[in-house]
Amino acid sequence: MLDKMLSSVTECFLCCITRPCRNKIVIENCSNVVVQYEAYIYQGASVSKIDGGVGAVGVDANLTMEIIRAEGLKPSTGRIPPKGKAIETCDYGGRISLRYKFEHVDWDYSPEIRNFGVLDKVQISPLSKEEIERRMELLRQMQAAEELKIKTERDAAELKKNTERKCSSGYQHTCSARDTPKIKCNLCGDWYCNNHIEAKTKWSVFGGVGGHVCPKM
Ligand SMILES: [Zn+2]
Numbered sequence: 001m002l003d004k005m006l007s008s009v010t011e012c013f014l015c016c017i018t019r020p021c022r023n024k025i026v027i028e029n030c031s032n033v034v035v036q037y038e039a040y041i042y043q044g045a046s047v048s049k050i051d052g053g054v055g056a057v058g059v060d061a062n063l064t065m066e067i068i069r070a071e072g073l074k075p076s077t078g079r080i081p082p083k084g085k086a087i088e089t090c091d092y093g094g095r096i097s098l099r100y101k102f103e104h105v106d107w108d109y110s111p112e113i114r115n116f117g118v119l120d121k122v123q124i125s126p127l128s129k130e131e132i133e134r135r136m137e138l139l140r141q142m143q144a145a146e147e148l149k150i151k152t153e154r155d156a157a158e159l160k161k162n163t164e165r166k167c168s169s170g171y172q173h174t175c176s177a178r179d180t181p182k183i184k185c186n187l188c189g190d191w192y193c194n195n196h197i198e199a200k201t202k203w204s205v206f207g208g209v210g211g212h213v214c215p216k217m
């Protein structure tokens with residue numbers, strides 16, 4: 001448990017500026033990688049709710065993000081070049097929660113959380129070479145998994161569509177089982193079941209079983 005809390009501090013991806021009098025934060029990217037960030041600016045009744053999430057021990061960043069989303073807050077987003085700075089402001093009494101990721105290094109914003117004290121400057125520390133490699137490997141794996149998921153979904157949708165197609169044959173009573181995907185005839189472009197997919201001439205269709213009279217034969 002202690003280890004997790006310590007790593008939360010060092011990972012530092014969702015931070016909260018807790019001092020109420022501040023109305024401006026400077027986000028400084030000390031790394032050599034472009035940083036993308038989301039700043040959630042909130043005030044009024046949202047402050048105590050979100051502070052409760054950010055501040056309480058054992059309340060994780062995912063829960064804090066849920067509170068932030070439940071409050072209907074739209075993030076102010078931005079990109080900070082290497083060694084660059086960004087400024088976010090909020091009205092008096094407001095707060096700013098910030099989360100960020102390294103472009104082309106992190107797959108997503110980390111669910112880690114950190115509370116800032118009275119800082120008005122957030123410094124995003126550079127990652128070690130090993131850490132960048134570790135995260136980029138994870139990024140590659142996530143991208144590959146995502147591509148596979150998209151392809152699988154597309155294939156499944158295609159299979160469903162082709163199964164639902166009607167066989168173009170006029171002899172539906174001799175069709176193969178309805179739940180088999182239909183196949184497109186390369187010659188005429190019509191769709192047929194397994195029994196009727198074979199392209200035949202008007203003459204040859206009489207001699208054998210199945211197939212379709214293909215106008216292109
Ligand atoms: Zn058929």
Ligand SMILES: [Zn+2]
Binds near residue numbers: 187
């Ligand atoms: Zn055909």
